[in-house]
Amino acid sequence: MLSEGGSFMKGMVMGGLFCLVLSLLGSFSPVTESRTDDNHHHHHHVKAASKDELQQLSDSRLQELNNQLQVYCVVMVQPKSLVYWATALDTWTKHCDKAEFYTSEASKALEAIDLNEKDDWARLRKALKHAYENAGDIRWFFVAQPNTFAIIENLKYLVLTKDPEQPFYLGKSVKSGELEYVELNSGIVLSYEALKRLVNVFQDEDKCPERGRQLWKLSDDKQLAVCLKFTGVFAENGEDVHGKGLFNSKTVDSLISESMKQNPSNVVEGCCSDLAVTFSGLSANQMQVMMFGVYRLRPYGHDFHDLLTFFPPKGSDND
Amino acid sequence: MKTVSSSLVELDFIRSFIMRPKCVTFTIGLIFGYLSLRLLLTSMFSVEPVSDLVRNEKNRLHAYKVHTEASQKNNSAVNPPNATRILCWIMTGPRNLESRTKHVKQTWGKHCHHILYMSSEKTDFPTVELNVSEGRENLYWKTIRAFQYIHQHHQDKANWFLKADDDTFVVIENLQYILSKLDPEKPLYLGRRFKPFISQGYMSGGAGYVLSKEALRRFVKGFQTGQCTHFSTIEDMALGKCMETMKVEPVDTRDVKGRQTFHAFPLDHYVIRQQPRPRPWHMIYDYYVPNEGPNCCSDFIVSFHYIYAVQQYVLDYFTYHLRPYGYLHRFRPDEIVEDNNKTNKGG
Numbered sequence: 001m002l003s004e005g006g007s008f009m010k011g012m013v014m015g016g017l018f019c020l021v022l023s024l025l026g027s028f029s030p031v032t033e034s035r036t037d038d039n040h041h042h043h044h045h046v047k048a049a050s051k052d053e054l055q056q057l058s059d060s061r062l063q064e065l066n067n068q069l070q071v072y073c074v075v076m077v078q079p080k081s082l083v084y085w086a087t088a089l090d091t092w093t094k095h096c097d098k099a100e101f102y103t104s105e106a107s108k109a110l111e112a113i114d115l116n117e118k119d120d121w122a123r124l125r126k127a128l129k130h131a132y133e134n135a136g137d138i139r140w141f142f143v144a145q146p147n148t149f150a151i152i153e154n155l156k157y158l159v160l161t162k163d164p165e166q167p168f169y170l171g172k173s174v175k176s177g178e179l180e181y182v183e184l185n186s187g188i189v190l191s192y193e194a195l196k197r198l199v200n201v202f203q204d205e206d207k208c209p210e211r212g213r214q215l216w217k218l219s220d221d222k223q224l225a226v227c228l229k230f231t232g233v234f235a236e237n238g239e240d241v242h243g244k245g246l247f248n249s250k251t252v253d254s255l256i257s258e259s260m261k262q263n264p265s266n267v268v269e270g271c272c273s274d275l276a277v278t279f280s281g282l283s284a285n286q287m288q289v290m291m292f293g294v295y296r297l298r299p300y301g302h303d304f305h306d307l308l309t310f311f312p313p314k315g316s317d318n319d
Numbered sequence: 320m321k322t323v324s325s326s327l328v329e330l331d332f333i334r335s336f337i338m339r340p341k342c343v344t345f346t347i348g349l350i351f352g353y354l355s356l357r358l359l360l361t362s363m364f365s366v367e368p369v370s371d372l373v374r375n376e377k378n379r380l381h382a383y384k385v386h387t388e389a390s391q392k393n394n395s396a397v398n399p400p401n402a403t404r405i406l407c408w409i410m411t412g413p414r415n416l417e418s419r420t421k422h423v424k425q426t427w428g429k430h431c432h433h434i435l436y437m438s439s440e441k442t443d444f445p446t447v448e449l450n451v452s453e454g455r456e457n458l459y460w461k462t463i464r465a466f467q468y469i470h471q472h473h474q475d476k477a478n479w480f481l482k483a484d485d486d487t488f489v490v491i492e493n494l495q496y497i498l499s500k501l502d503p504e505k506p507l508y509l510g511r512r513f514k515p516f517i518s519q520g521y522m523s524g525g526a527g528y529v530l531s532k533e534a535l536r537r538f539v540k541g542f543q544t545g546q547c548t549h550f551s552t553i554e555d556m557a558l559g560k561c562m563e564t565m566k567v568e569p570v571d572t573r574d575v576k577g578r579q580t581f582h583a584f585p586l587d588h589y590v591i592r593q594q595p596r597p598r599p600w601h602m603i604y605d606y607y608v609p610n611e612g613p614n615c616c617s618d619f620i621v622s623f624h625y626i627y628a629v630q631q632y633v634l635d636y637f638t639y640h641l642r643p644y645g646y647l648h649r650f651r652p653d654e655i656v657e658d659n660n661k662t663n664k665g666g
Contacts (some may be wrong), residue, residue, distance in 0.1 A: 011348020293637035299492035
């Protein structure tokens with residue numbers, strides 16, 4: 001009996017050792033994917049808070065967050081796309097707490113901050129620097145082009161529980177070789193801390209040159225990612241509680257068409273988030289249609305019991 | 320013989336080796352040790368993803384619950400006996416089932432309390448066979464036969480009867496909101512009112528129109544007694560004539576701010592800002608003076624026309640899904656109790 005017990009113990013020890021060796025070699029890894037990332041922004045997505053998480057906050061805390069949460073919209077325009085500029089002015093930018101239009105050259109038709117700069121990257125730098133210097137109390141910055149339609153309320157919902165004194169750089173994140181960056185055409189979100197670090201690194205001509213490397217020219221959104229990376233800020237994909245991307249580089253029509261091919265029995269659910277923040281590539285007319293579709297069209301009697309309230313902007317008639 | 324016996328011997332040898340108590344217990348110990356350590360490792364380190372999974376599942380279920388609660392809330396309004404019940408019938412044909420009607424069925428068709436698809440052929444779609452051929456010149460025959468069919472077989476299923484095309488988009492909840500204030504036992508007729516040809520006007524076919532229960536009775540009676548006839552192939556105008564003959568009243572379906580709910584064209588024909596200009600061609604028929612730009616249309620839209628495939632889903636997404644979180648809408652008619660005198664209804 002004893003000898004049998006002994007051999008059992010030997011077997012157990014051998015089995016346990018075998019298991020340890022295997023796991024250390026990583027051929028099966030229960031240990032790897034679970035490192036918690038609370039203090040490091042090395043995870044690559046940022047999700048909106050769930051209803052449960054929000055319900056755990058006190059009413060006064062929610063109210064505080066609601067009031068403090070302000071967005072400065074940095075809209076990069078050009079006279080050649082005047083129609084988009086005018087439409088953005090008349091539609092979604094009205095929902096920004098502060099919206100500034102930064103142009104490559106002045107236009108007689110519309111007012112903007114004239115950066116007098118033809119180069120995209122140099123223009124973006126100047127605009128961001130100006131926004132930082134004129135932020136006042138605003139702690140969140142949203143950079144977009146005028147043919148992107150943004151729903152600022154949903155942007156606020158996404159960053160509601162995120163601390164702007166931490167660096168955040170969000171949007172539709174895309175990988176190009178080794179570089180992960182946020183696409184400009186679906187909108188870029190920067191927290192105050194991220195923008196602060198960016199403006200500081202602008203002074204470093206080695207890490208973040210103003211005219212870009214002469215040999216190969218990176219697009220302005222990639223340049224932004226490179227500079228931010230040097231300050232320890234990394235691109236993250238903005239998602240809803242279900243992991244669906246909130247920032248879209250295509251139009252609703254285009255995404256629905258794709259969904260009809262991929263999920264023919266579940267087209268709308270398989271397409272886009274209910275709380276999407278941006279769609280892009282819209283015509284001026286499509287933006288006016290979207291304004292109605294987002295802010296007005298709805299079925300009578302549906303109440304979502306949202307935990308925050310955002311008021312319609314003063315002096316506007318199309319929302 | 321020899322091979323059998325030698326294999327038997329081998330078997331015997333193997334069996335005796337395996338059956339050695341030490342070996343058995345060793346193997347059992349090996350398996351036991353491996354499994355228990357594996358279990359220990361996974362339970363120690365996989366807490367995060369497991370709880371994430373649980374949380375995600377809970378959120379998904381919760382979101383689903385919120386959505387179904389929202390849609391159930393409207394259906395629960397139907398349970399009381401005097402409630403608004405709408406039977407929808409779609410004018411369609413075999414050629415359009417795949418390209419158009421299918422998408423109606425998957426989007427707004429689901430919000431009807433009852434829905435029938437009227438065609439010249441019976442299919443498993445399912446479609447109802449009306450004894451009428453396809454073709455534009457037969458649209459009024461189809462309409463007559465469809466209402467007769469509904470009157471004969473489905474009269475008790477609803478107190479309001481909506482006719483729509485397979486390229487119409489309808490928001491049933493908003494139609495219900497309008498109908499809930501009206502009496503279905505009165506002879507009433509709703510839609511996008513046009514002024515030509517018929518002195519009391521008639522409702523656009525493509526924008527969808529609704530007959531009350533009494534209006535349906537009178538329509539059928541009109542054909543039984545010969546007061547109404549197939550005098551024209553223009554379906555909406557001809558039906559409007561029958562309504563006038565049978566003393567069915569057209570209803571003004573604009574909202575309290577004078578904005579239209581039924582529309583004979585897609586949204587972009589109305590909502591785009593325009594300089595003041597004479598009425599464009601597509602609004603020439605309108606009975607009430609139409610507005611262009613953001614004031615064209617009520618928040619509580621009932622219908623649009625010329626909506627094909629992709630656009631059905633796009634409108635479904637805008638209506639029932641995409642929303643600005645927490646947005647306090649400007650138009651909240653239930654709160655404007657004192658404002659009943661201040662309507663914008665010009666005429």
